[in-house]
Amino acid sequence: xxxxxxxxGLIFWMTIIFAIVFFILAKFxxxxxxxxxxxxxxxIDDAIAAARQAEESLAGLAKEQExxxxxxxxxxxxILQEAAAQRDSMIAKxxxxxxxxxGRIMDEARTRIREEKEAALKDIxxxxxxLSVTIAEKVIRKELSTDTGxxxxxxxxxxxxxxxxx
Amino acid sequence: MKWNRIISVVAALCLSFTLWAEETHDAPSDEVNVGxxxxxxxxxxxxxxxxxxxxxxxxxxxPCIVRSSTGWHFFMSSEIEHGHEYEGLxxxxxxxxxxxxxxxxxxxxYIRPFDISITKNVASLxxxxxxxxxxxxxxTRWYRKHDATEEAPKGFAGLMEMMVMMVNDDLxxxxxxxxxxxxxxxxxxxxxxxxxxxxxxxxxPFFPGGANVTGNIAVTLVLALCTFLAVNLFGNRHYxxxxxxxxxxxxxxxxxxxxxxIELFGMISKPFSLMVRLFANIMAGHxxxxxxxxxxxxxxxxGPVISGxxxxxxxLFGVFMDCLExxxxxxxxxxxxxxxxxxxGLSRQxxxx
Numbered sequence: 001x002x003x004x005x006x007x008x009g010l011i012f013w014m015t016i017i018f019a020i021v022f023f024i025l026a027k028f029x030x031x032x033x034x035x036x037x038x039x040x041x042x043x044i045d046d047a048i049a050a051a052r053q054a055e056e057s058l059a060g061l062a063k064e065q066e067x068x069x070x071x072x073x074x075x076x077x078x079i080l081q082e083a084a085a086q087r088d089s090m091i092a093k094x095x096x097x098x099x100x101x102x103g104r105i106m107d108e109a110r111t112r113i114r115e116e117k118e119a120a121l122k123d124i125x126x127x128x129x130x131l132s133v134t135i136a137e138k139v140i141r142k143e144l145s146t147d148t149g150x151x152x153x154x155x156x157x158x159x160x161x162x163x164x165x166x
Numbered sequence: 167m168k169w170n171r172i173i174s175v176v177a178a179l180c181l182s183f184t185l186w187a188e189e190t191h192d193a194p195s196d197e198v199n200v201g202x203x204x205x206x207x208x209x210x211x212x213x214x215x216x217x218x219x220x221x222x223x224x225x226x227x228x229p230c231i232v233r234s235s236t237g238w239h240f241f242m243s244s245e246i247e248h249g250h251e252y253e254g255l256x257x258x259x260x261x262x263x264x265x266x267x268x269x270x271x272x273x274x275x276y277i278r279p280f281d282i283s284i285t286k287n288v289a290s291l292x293x294x295x296x297x298x299x300x301x302x303x304x305x306t307r308w309y310r311k312h313d314a315t316e317e318a319p320k321g322f323a324g325l326m327e328m329m330v331m332m333v334n335d336d337l338x339x340x341x342x343x344x345x346x347x348x349x350x351x352x353x354x355x356x357x358x359x360x361x362x363x364x365x366x367x368x369x370x371p372f373f374p375g376g377a378n379v380t381g382n383i384a385v386t387l388v389l390a391l392c393t394f395l396a397v398n399l400f401g402n403r404h405y406x407x408x409x410x411x412x413x414x415x416x417x418x419x420x421x422x423x424x425x426x427x428i429e430l431f432g433m434i435s436k437p438f439s440l441m442v443r444l445f446a447n448i449m450a451g452h453x454x455x456x457x458x459x460x461x462x463x464x465x466x467x468x469g470p471v472i473s474g475x476x477x478x479x480x481x482l483f484g485v486f487m488d489c490l491e492x493x494x495x496x497x498x499x500x501x502x503x504x505x506x507x508x509x510x511g512l513s514r515q516x517x518x519x
Contacts, residue, residue: 003449006384007210009281013288014388021295021360022392026352029302033330034351036314043315 200460208378208452210285211265212243212257216373226373228289230255234269234279243283255279290377291385294364301326302359333358337504342511350510353396357389358503365448365495369488380498381449383441390441393506398433401513409433436509440502447498451491458484 144150206215214226227244232255245252246267249259258268258276267283268276284292308323319327338354339347364385367375379385409429411419419425461480465473 003205003208004383006387007281007285007382008384009283010210010285010287010382010384011388012282013284014291014385017288017291017295018356018360018388018392021299022353022356024299025302025356025359029299029306030330030334030352030355032306032309033302033327034334034348034355036309037327037331040315040318 198460198463198466200457200464203460204453204456207376207456208381208449209265210287210382212267212283212285213247214286214289214373214377228284228286230267230281230283232267232279232281232283235277236269286377287379287382287385290367290374290379291364293374294360294367294379297367298359298363301363305330329359330355333500333503337500338507341504341507342514346511346514350396350507353392354503354507354510357392357506358499361389361444361502362495362499365499366492368448368452369491369495378449378452380444381447381452383445386441386445389444389502390437393440393509394434394437396506397436397509397513400510402516404515404517405513436505440505444498444502447494451487451494455484455487455491458487 140153142149144153212230213228216224216226218224225244225247227242230239230241230243230246232239234253234255236254239253239255241252246255246257249256254269255267256269258264258266261276263276263278266278267281268278271277305319305323305326308319312319318324333355334347334351337358338351342350361380364379368378368380370376410426412425412429414425458480462473462477465476467473468476
């Protein structure tokens, strides 16, 4: 058998057929399929990369958010502390002022009281003087109503004056 | 239970078929010639013999194109069947050109004219080519109609895409670089699918399959020649330097070019191995299955018990062989493509730094 002998007619046709098939498939067949799949692969890769990037940026965002929150908390704390300090100082100041005001008022009141007291004392003294003068007048009038009395009185006064001068 | 029933049905069918075969083959002239059946199938023929029906051969006549000493002849293969002669051309009955179109030489011997007839194998090649082109173009049609970046194909286009990408990414790309892959992938993919489809059609036992296309050395010769050309036409400087002036001691390459001869031998033996491997594997597979089927007819004379039991055994072996051939159909296409890719990749390898 001539199984191992290639037939020239078959070689001829095989060459032509295979060349045509190769030409058609190499031009319109396989490159389109592989190209499209490559494009899809690239697109999927891109999508995965984008997703990863988004994930990373999201993680960054979360971190940023956390940082902001932390900052806000610190700020809040600071503001609260400040407010507390301010409040304290305000209260202290107010108390101080109040104390001072109270002190002033008290002083004023005290001065006033003293003045009033003095005025009152003065009045009283005046009254007492007037009264004592009146009384003395009355007493003297009464004593002087008699001659003895007048004499005694003069004596006494002379004594006093003598006493004073001595 | 289910399997038992199936096996018994198959056995009964085989038995009845055997009895029928026995009836039809009762004439002594109908001696089963296994060798004839085998080589008749494995070889090429001018007509496409489909079956035998009521003692008549059902054959599709195919056009014969012959340029003899008397000029071009175009005729159908039915003209020269059964020893008929057409315009001085007839089928040789014996010798080197057995069953080939010949003309009578002046000395009475056969002269083989230039013969490019559309034989059974050529017709099968054409059918395979048309089928392959339509299958691939059908797949690319999906890509034209859809945005491939948005969705993946389903169904047949998905299957084709999977196979194309399997060959492209797992076979061709590792054997050569990304850059060369783009350049050679169309050829290697064409070779793969051509061989694979031819192998598969060869397993189909009835028309239009069943031709022993890739089991024919002329077909594998052309395929191997394509790889040979791809290797040697586009081989780079490094490849040629390795052949013509390899890094070996001087006495091995000058004045007697021992290494060059060895390298030249390797250059030819690589595509030769591709050619013979594919041819021998597919041819042997066809021969095995045919041989097994022939056993049914050979044993038909030995009585219903032997032939019946032999039929069952043969059927089981046949099923096994067909499954094996399915595997071989894929493996041989795979191996041819892989080795081609490796040979091409080697010829494109840059010098080691």
